[in-house]
Amino acid sequence: MSDSSPSPAAIPPILPEYPEFSCAAVVVAGGQSSRLGHVPKASLSDGTNTLLGCALQAVRQASPRVVVGPDTLPVPSDVLLTREDPPFSGPAAAIHAGLERVAAQCEGSGTPTPKWCLILGVDTPRIAPAVQRLMRTAAANDATARPLSHEGDSPASEGFWGVSGGIYQPLVGIYRYESIRSVFSEGTTDASVRSFLRRLNPVSVELSAQHTADVDTWEQAERLGYTTSLWSSY
Template sequence: MEENRLPFDAVILAGGRSSRLGGVPKQDLVFHHATLLQRALAASAGAAGTVVVGPRPEFSLPGVILCREEPEFAGPAAAISAGLEALARHCTSASEYTLVLACDMPLVQDAVAVLKEALVPAKGDGVMARSGDGTLQPLAGIYRTTGLKKAAEELASRGTLNNGSVRSLLASLEVQPVTVPAGSTADVDTWDDAAALGIAAGNQDKKPGPAQPQLTWEARS
């Protein structure tokens, strides 16, 4: 995808309870010397505006908007809506498309690259990652911004935005599934998942890797 033809914003979800990880924030887990949040931010490189919906991380990242859904832990649909609202408040204009990413997929950069390529010929309201076995991953997708906003407004008007699923948010959109590289949407829900991906529970060195940009975190609500 040529970014000057199809500019995009990015909403990264990083505010879940991590209940199956004993409350350890997924965004702080380390894979190949970078936190999962840093890897998600790297996957969203080129976004005109980027918002992370979740708690303040322990490292600085400038130009990135930080917000939380209200109430906290109200689910992914509410988090996406909060991210879109934050972008609208702090960016001069909305991009045509919004990349939506959960922060718990360490290899998602490969999926995003394929989604960008598929977006150019795609029709409808965007593209969503699909693994080789047919499993859809709606938290790795690029969606038409106006469609996402309208869907969030409709859920809110029915009182179902809070605690709503991302699938309910996307139900009214025409989204094209795109098969992405094997393993690129593998996520971390449990310590077994972490171990399978080479993320060790006791190896949480939070120093940014050498390729990570030195940015300043800008918290906005």
């Protein structure tokens, strides 16, 4: 009887046109949601999908996928869940925790660490097209073997971050995994995410304001249609 289990070669690539591209994802989902009266953002639903579900769907091609938030978050079995230490110590600390969880998963499974890592907040329900653009931008850069750099004499860049209408989106970006892990390795508690990302000299990628629209207030939640909380607390 033959072994019917799929071989590694049978696993489809993340992006068919870039078969060597590898990418993890860290979804930041454990903030205090103070402008929403502490209602968990991840729980907000449009009647079909939650914000957490939208984020995970947007990064569905990444592996591993890590959500950083409370251990009560309902994540699928193929998604890893971890927590920043201490809890509620900010998105920079959450990114650090997520990146370390990626490393632990790869080490434990004996698989190579990914070349790239998506960083995404949980509050952008229409972000999927922007994620696709970021992944293809990173993959194309690898395929053409072009060094990432700014104009002039700026240091080489180690990733791409989203910009929409002149506003930088620190929680919408893709970065070389080893580089971003090194940058976020220490001092992240209650720190600014941008202060760490700037060390990577990211290249700006213009994204649609429609795709990057986020939920920080109830007014924004109503505008995007995510007004029902499926759980009241973490």
